[in-house]
Amino acid sequence: MATKRAPARKAAQGGKKQGDANAVSGGRHPVEWAVGALSGVLVLVLLAYLAWSAFAAGDAPPRFRTTVERVAAVDDGFHALVAVANTGDGTAADVAVAGMLSAGGDEETGGFRIDYLPAGSTRRGTLVFKRDPRQGELRIAITGYSEP
Structure with a gap:
């Protein structure tokens, strides 16, 4: 079955x-x-x-801190590498940096521009002088910037 x-x-x-x-x-x-x-x-x-x-985020404008990082002797004079830091809250564009070198009673100027410098960042540029900046007084100033 x-x-x-x-x-x-x-x-x-x-x-x-x-x-x-x-x-x-x-x-x-x-x-x-x-x-x-x-x-x-x-x-x-x-x-x-x-x-x-x-x-x-604050509304504080850009604040700049400049530092000479090094000076190098070259064929046409001296190059001073300058770091520019933006310690503020705002962003800066077209930052104009001027350097005034006083050495032995003579004054010499140099300058460069930084295209864009965001808040909290650092950019570098070079100032060119005929005399050694280490042998005189070098003053660095930010002479202007624009808002991007």
Whole structure:
């Protein structure tokens, strides 16, 4: 006597394998939840930082600090490498830098321009003199700038 067999389990499970329990239940792997949560936290932190930086930025104009980094003797005289730092909140464009060298009763001037100087940044330029700036008094001044 032949008996009838019950339908195969594969058909009852919708064609899924026994080991694929997450696909059957529709759940997510814990690693997916962890990565999703971490990504969400990072996005919120980034948005909070951007909002803070937009509202906390001051309205102070650019402030400049100049430093002579080195003086080098060259064929046509002396080159003084000058660093100009913008320590203010505003951005400056077309910054005019002038150097006045007093040595032995004579005065000599030099200058350069910086195209763009954002807040919190430093740019460098070179002043060219016939006499050695280390042997006299070198004064550096910012003589003007424009708002970009």
